[in-house]
Amino acid sequence: MAADLTVKIGNLTLKNPVMPASGCFGYGEEYAPFYDLNKLGAVVVKGTTAKPCLGNPPIRLAETPAGLLNAIGLQNPGVEAAREKIRSLAQTGVTVIVNVAGHSVEDYLKVIEVLEQDEGTAAYEINISCPNVSAGGMAFGTDPRIVESLVKTLRSCTAKPLIIKLSPNVTDIAEIARAAENAGADAVSLINTLLGMAIDTSSRRPLLANITGGLSGPAVKPVALRMVWQVSSAVNIPVIGMGGISNAQDAVEFLLAGADAVAIGAANFVNPTVCIEAVDGIADYLVKNGFSSVTEIIGLAKNTSADKKGGACGCGKK
Amino acid sequence: MPQKRVMQIKEHSLVAPDTWRMVLDGSVSAKPGQFVQVSVSSTYDPLLRRPISVHDDGPDGLALLYRTVGRGTHMLAEKKPGDNLDILGPLGNGFPVPAEQKVILVAGGIGAAPLCYLAKKLGEAGKQVIFLFGAQNATQLYLPKTLIPSLTALEKATDDGSTGHHGLVTELMKKYLENGPLPVYSCGPEGMLRAVVKTAASYNAQAYVSLEARMACGVGACLGCVVELSQKSGKTYQRVCVDGPVFPGEEVFCHGC
Numbered sequence: 001m002a003a004d005l006t007v008k009i010g011n012l013t014l015k016n017p018v019m020p021a022s023g024c025f026g027y028g029e030e031y032a033p034f035y036d037l038n039k040l041g042a043v044v045v046k047g048t049t050a051k052p053c054l055g056n057p058p059i060r061l062a063e064t065p066a067g068l069l070n071a072i073g074l075q076n077p078g079v080e081a082a083r084e085k086i087r088s089l090a091q092t093g094v095t096v097i098v099n100v101a102g103h104s105v106e107d108y109l110k111v112i113e114v115l116e117q118d119e120g121t122a123a124y125e126i127n128i129s130c131p132n133v134s135a136g137g138m139a140f141g142t143d144p145r146i147v148e149s150l151v152k153t154l155r156s157c158t159a160k161p162l163i164i165k166l167s168p169n170v171t172d173i174a175e176i177a178r179a180a181e182n183a184g185a186d187a188v189s190l191i192n193t194l195l196g197m198a199i200d201t202s203s204r205r206p207l208l209a210n211i212t213g214g215l216s217g218p219a220v221k222p223v224a225l226r227m228v229w230q231v232s233s234a235v236n237i238p239v240i241g242m243g244g245i246s247n248a249q250d251a252v253e254f255l256l257a258g259a260d261a262v263a264i265g266a267a268n269f270v271n272p273t274v275c276i277e278a279v280d281g282i283a284d285y286l287v288k289n290g291f292s293s294v295t296e297i298i299g300l301a302k303n304t305s306a307d308k309k310g311g312a313c314g315c316g317k318k
Numbered sequence: 319m320p321q322k323r324v325m326q327i328k329e330h331s332l333v334a335p336d337t338w339r340m341v342l343d344g345s346v347s348a349k350p351g352q353f354v355q356v357s358v359s360s361t362y363d364p365l366l367r368r369p370i371s372v373h374d375d376g377p378d379g380l381a382l383l384y385r386t387v388g389r390g391t392h393m394l395a396e397k398k399p400g401d402n403l404d405i406l407g408p409l410g411n412g413f414p415v416p417a418e419q420k421v422i423l424v425a426g427g428i429g430a431a432p433l434c435y436l437a438k439k440l441g442e443a444g445k446q447v448i449f450l451f452g453a454q455n456a457t458q459l460y461l462p463k464t465l466i467p468s469l470t471a472l473e474k475a476t477d478d479g480s481t482g483h484h485g486l487v488t489e490l491m492k493k494y495l496e497n498g499p500l501p502v503y504s505c506g507p508e509g510m511l512r513a514v515v516k517t518a519a520s521y522n523a524q525a526y527v528s529l530e531a532r533m534a535c536g537v538g539a540c541l542g543c544v545v546e547l548s549q550k551s552g553k554t555y556q557r558v559c560v561d562g563p564v565f566p567g568e569e570v571f572c573h574g575c
């Protein structure tokens with residue numbers, strides 16, 4: 001018998017736990033030629049801002065060992081133009097999660113205000129973690145007090161699920177996650193990209209025009225997995241895990257670590273059908289291992305770890 | 319529509335110094351100026367696909383012509399006939415079809431790769447093709463033997479004077495533009511493209527240039543490959559992978575500034 005793949009994020013039910021990550025799938029159009037997007041749990045669209053945003057100058061990409069640095073700088077047509085794209089994607093039956101970005105609280109509010117007028121948006125993913133914009137962005141995501149007040153403000157504006165996207169570029173990600181939970185977030189998603197850089201030895205200059213960029217891809221997976229483990233242990237709201245997932249097995253690792261759903265970013269660039277292969281692969285894994293639903297494996301890796309965790313000193317090391 | 323396909327390598331040979339020609343079994347039904355994203359490794363390193371132009375496409379297979387410059391292209395060069403290659407394509411907009419009967423193609427170095435396919439298709443459509451080809455030296459001026467007879471004119475330029483005109487390929491354009499503007503299609507290093515656009519503009523000719531950019535997705539989703547364009551509406555960033563790689567020359571190298 002086929003396993004039950006449905007998961008819940010707040011009051012939203014997803015038909016399976018797999019979604020493409022924000023910024024890696026446009027507004028869905030680009031990948032529609034490759035498969036039926038309705039087979040996905042959801043589609044998370046590009047970071048959307050109140051006004052159109054030009055983005056950073058090129059060069060915006062640098063390949064690194066098993067990874068990719070990007071400094072796109074939130075290029076997007078602005079919420080009014082994005083609204084049309086979101087509406088047409090939703091009309092095909094796809095569950096659309098809109099990634100909301102901004103430089104100020106007012107920016108975030110404006111985007112939500114506009115999108116609240118339509119049916120198309122199923123949930124908001126609040127990007128408080130973009131490393132590639134000079135003001136706001138990641139700055140919002142590194143101080144738990146600011147996170148708490150931003151989430152409280154946004155909470156009062158929508159009844160739709162609010163997913164807070166966390167930055168890995170912090171000392172204690174669990175603390176930020178708790179702040180989001182306390183302020184009424186329905187879920188958290190992590191990780192956004194890790195701040196990095198590359199230097200061109202022939203020009204003797206940083207390779208990216210923005211100097212720094214965000215690292216993603218297989219290289220970040222162990223870091224992301226550890227953070228998902230920590231955050232899912234620290235909060236009671238659902239966790240959407242991402243960072244370096246490139247196939248079904250990686251996705252299963254995140255579920256076992258405590259993620260209720262997973263997002264796939266850079267791997268789409270390498271394999272345009274990776275998301276759909278992950279959906280099928282998770283289903284196979286469940287059946288082969290005798291599970292009847294995906295929820296049975298969420299956080300399962302923690303079950304046996306309680307007695308293993310911590311040495312006599314309580315410092316977490318054996 | 320782009321597709322992900324696994325194609326078998328039929329032929330793979332060194333045709334000029336550091337320059338390989340690969341023929342894959344099957345066609346991607348590409349238009350001239352389109353490209354494919356080639357996966358050079360089945361591991362995560364290097365992670366990204368490499369964009370390579372369609373050098374020829376049709377019943378005889380899909381041909382690529384590429385220069386080994388870094389790790390990815392060197393790994394590609396190690397593949398053998400019989401090996402499979404994971405390809406995404408066809409991608410990009412391709413060259414616009416000219417209304418005129420006569421066109422000028424200006425190639426710089428490995429930039430000849432997509433222009434060979436364009437020349438072939440234009441020739442088949444009964445157009446007269448003037449092919450101007452510049453490179454550092456004579457050894458880098460590879461053209462498929464079957465293409466040469468179909469060209470109305472072929473002129474070469476080398477930096478070292480080892481063959482053809484000793485100097486810039488753009489200096490060869492003038493002779494063909496003096497009697498009236500003809501559309502110019504070009505691919506090559508940025509400095510050359512800039513000169514091509516400037517020369518064409520001085521004869522009121524429309525130039526189209528095929529650009530390169532670092533790419534991730536190749537399908538328009540990541541916004542990583544943008545080029546700055548100056549259009550009527552002002553400055554924009556456009557994606558080389560779907561809005562290009564072919565752009566009107568004046569939008570890329572705006573003359574007024």
Ligand SMILES: Cc1cc2nc3c(=O)[nH]c(=O)nc-3n(C[C@H](O)[C@H](O)[C@H](O)COP(=O)(O)OP(=O)(O)OC[C@H]3O[C@@H](n4cnc5c(N)ncnc54)[C@H](O)[C@@H]3O)c2cc1C
Nearest residue numbers: 063368369370371383384385388389390391431530531532
């Ligand atoms: C639309 C398009 C068509 C192209 N067609 C051809 C062709 O027909 N023949 C050919 O020889 N080359 C072509 N190129 C250039 C080719 O993509 C690069 O030479 C190749 O990606 C270099 O990879 P590497 O691993 O050897 O070099 P590395 O320098 O090790 O690559 C590092 C990273 O930078 C990227 N990169 C480096 N140089 C370029 C470049 N010039 N353009 C784009 N990305 C680059 C690589 O893809 C990789 O992600 C084309 C590029 C584009 C954008």
Ligand SMILES: Cc1cc2nc3c(=O)[nH]c(=O)nc-3n(C[C@H](O)[C@H](O)[C@H](O)COP(=O)(O)O)c2cc1C
Nearest residue numbers: 021022023047070127191192216217243244265266
């Ligand atoms: C090109 C690119 C663009 C991105 N744009 C956004 C964005 O607009 N908003 C956002 O929250 N995250 C963005 N991200 C981060 C991804 O959503 C994801 O968190 C990160 O890439 C880690 O996942 P991965 O390793 O599977 O790529 C972007 C990532 C990449 C590679």
Ligand code: FES
Nearest residue numbers: 534536538541559
């Ligand atoms: S390479 Fe992703 S948008 Fe062009």
